[in-house]
Amino acid sequence: MKKIINPERESWNQLLQRPTQTVENIEKTVNQIFKDVQRQGDKAISKYTSMFDGVELKNLAVSKSEIESAASRVPENLKRAIQVAKNNIEAFHQAQKTDRVEVETVKGVQCWQEKRPIQKVGLYIPGGTAPLFSSVLMLAIPAKIAGCENIVLCSPPNKQGQLADEILYTAQICGVTNVIKVGGIQAIAGLTFGTETIPQVYKIFGPGNQFVTVAKQLATKFGVAIDMPAGPSELLVVADDSANAVYVASDLLSQAEHGVDSQVILVSTSKTLIEAVEVEINKQISVLPRKAIAEKAIDNSRLIYVEDDATALQLINAYAPEHFIICCENEDFYVNGTINAGSVFIGNYTPESAGDYASGTNHTLPTNGFSRAYSGVNLDSFNKSITFQKISEEGIKNIGPAIELMAGAEGLQAHKNAVTLRLNDLTN
Template sequence: MKLFINPDKSSWSSLLKRPTQTIGDIETIVKEVFSDVAKNGDDAIDKFTSKFDGVSLKTNIVSTEEIKNAVSKVDENLKSAIQLAKSNIEKFHSAQKTEKVFVETMSGVSCWQEKRPIQKVGLYIPGGTAPLFSTVLMLAVPAQIAGCKEIVLCSPPNKEGNIANEILYAAQLCGVTKIIKVGGIQAIAGLTFGTESIPQVYKIFGPGNQFVTVAKQLATQFGVAIDMPAGPSELLVMADDSANASYVASDLLSQAEHGADSQVILVTTSKTFAEEVSVEVKKQLEALPRKDMAKVSISNSKTIVVNDFVTALDLIDTYGPEHFIIATENDDFFIENISNAGSVFIGSYTPESAGDYASGTNHTLPTNGFSKAYSGVNLDSFQKSMTFQKISKEGIQNIGNAIELMAEAEGLQAHKNAVTLRLNDLKTN
């Protein structure tokens, strides 16, 4: 990790830049795939699966028999762990349910708000170097709690033409209604336009590489909503010399091993502590099975030493991390003042991996600084807030004149007439 000591604020923008390609670098291929899938449906899906995943499939729909076979192969201890995680995720997301909001704004004028589920959702589950069955829990559990009718899961097949057993186990456990063996850009395009095998959905969820991120953003141009622009994973740790250097190093590496384009940052008020963490990172890195990938990520990562917590907070809010770990002698300062972070992990015994798997919070979070404006996935992500209103005879008489005056002032006579007709009828009856 590159070390920076008290960098001038004017350099923060370049210092905190993510190691990602610009959209322009990959937008052309994303548009080509979208155009082909829109025109040629499953034929295009099959072509790109062969090209990008190196496998030709007789069918890309996962059968009931495949799911049963996969379930039987998952280790029983792992099943128990997945069930524990599912239980915690259910508890946290069920607690997010809200009651109907009802108010009489004035006599005879009733307004209320109710939540309704998004009927058709698509869940993208990355495969690649690490099939993320935990993401199935994070997306399918709240979708099921929200009451979504169609929950379509897409995940890339491996070289044998299969989806990881653990992904299929988690999917059937959480009420997924259809599973498709398709990944990358073509999966997002399929969910956007619909094909013979892939249902068109109203909203697409899930993390992915930079190609998937750009594909999701392109999907919005065709009337499909997305959860957020979630790209390569990232972590920022704020620690001082009261923290445990080996713990901090392990947290940094836990994110670095996600992929070569992941980024981790350590912000600290102690140069000595920074050096201790650096030694620990090198030591722990050598023992990792995915060390080659993690090394690339670490080379794109930074340690930043600042003078005080106030400067640290300013820098962290400027970066807007996806994951934010606090391990200091005064955690409350950051808890109370942080504005931009996807999910916050507090204290020496709260590793980021707890949120990735089993504590109950959701791990599908905004990256690339989008935490400045986006929330992570939650129960509301799978619902719409619908407003209702009902006005009585008394109500329209109370509010009608105000509507008439406002409509006339805006030059919208038909709007005024819709009220005037009713008021005149009430006067004559």
């Protein structure tokens, strides 16, 4: 990891850049695949699955018997672990339900807001080097709680044309409606346009690589909503001498092993801690099964020393991390001062892995600085808020004159007339 001591503020933008390709390098490919899928449906899906995943598939949809067979192969102890996570995620997201909001803004004018589920949602579950069955929990559980009618899951097949048993088992217990063996750009295109096999959806959720992220953004041009731009994983840890260097190194490596384009950053007011963490990273990375991936991510990463907490917090908010771990004596200062972050983990015994799997919070989070404006996935992500109003005779008398004046001032005579006609009837 590159070590930086007291970086000048003028250098922060360059220092905090993510290791991502520019959109221009990706858009051409994404556009071409979208056009092909829009025109040729399943035929194009199969072509790109063969090209990118190296497998020829006769059927894109996963059958009920395939799911049942896969579920039978998942070890019982893993099933119990998944159930623990499921219970906690359900508890946290169930608690996010809100009652109808109702107010009489003026006598006779009743306004209220109610939530309605998005009927058709698509869940993208990365496969590749790590089939993320935990993401099935994070997306399907709130979708089910919200009341979404159709929950379509897409995930890339392996070389044998199969999805991981754990993905299929988790989809089964979470109430997923359709499971499709398709990944990458072509999966997002399929969910956007619909094909013979893939149902068209109204909103697409889920993490993915840079190609998937750009594909999701392109989907919005065709009237399909997305959860957020969620690309390669990232983690920032702020730590001082009260932190455990062994734990800090393990947290940094837990994100570095996600992918070669992941990024991890340590910000610290202690040079001693930075040295200790650097030693620990070299020690722990040597025995990781995904060492080669983690090493490449570590090359993209930073160890940054700053002199005080105030500077550290400003740097962190400028970076706007996806995951943010606080291991400092003055933790309240960081908690209260955090403005830009996807999800925050506090204290020496709160590893980021807890949020990834089983604490209950959602791990589908904004990356690449998007936490400045986006929230992570939550129950509201699967709902729409619809406003209602009902106005009585007394109510229209109370607000009618104001509406007439405003509509007239904007030159919208028909708007004014819609009120005037009513008021005239009530006064005659």
